[in-house]
Amino acid sequence: MQNHFLLLCLFVSHSLFAQEYVPISSTGIGAIKIGGLYSEISPLLEAKQNLKVQNPKGYARDTLTALYNDITVTMTLEAYSNSEDQWEWRVQGLDASDPKLKTKSGITLGTPKMEVVQKLESLRLSLMPDWRYEDQKDAKRYSLVILNDWDNGTELTMYFTDNLLVGFAVSESEGC
Secondary structure (H helix, E strand, O other): OHHHHHHHHHHHHHHHHOOOOEEEEOOEEOOEEOOOEHHHHHHHOOOOOOOOOOOOOOOOEEEEEEEEOOEEEEEEEEEEEOOOOOEEEEEEEEEEOOOOEEOOOOOOOOOEHHHHHHHHOOOOEEEEEOHHHOOOOOHHHEEEEEEEEOOOOEEEEEEEEOOEEEEEEEEEOOOO
């Protein structure tokens, strides 16, 4: 009986501390997909906002930050006209930096850059300095690895500081 109680305690403590991962890929974060409609994903978000297209005849883009599975996600939304000539918001980009995010190949925050490259070496990768820091004295500390998904017209950008993964972005691919 004492052994059963000990095993039960071990199982419960393991369950409480087990990390629940949210998948991230070149097409989105969990159920939030690039190209998806905000009206369809809004029920999945813990913090909701109503967005209005200010100028539907012109170029309309907005960003919002919301919680999805306890992860702070910044979404870039673009106004788009559906077949009935009604304007809707469509997901164009996602940014997040959370330890619960994990790629199919096991990449999470803190993964070294060379390990990412080794895991993804058979795919279309681009490695480069992070342009956001090129005017800073310590610019060499920051870099990017971009996984190009030509089949879906998207890309997964991984941000590195001192060769360790610190964040993700998923977006439509330029030129697609």
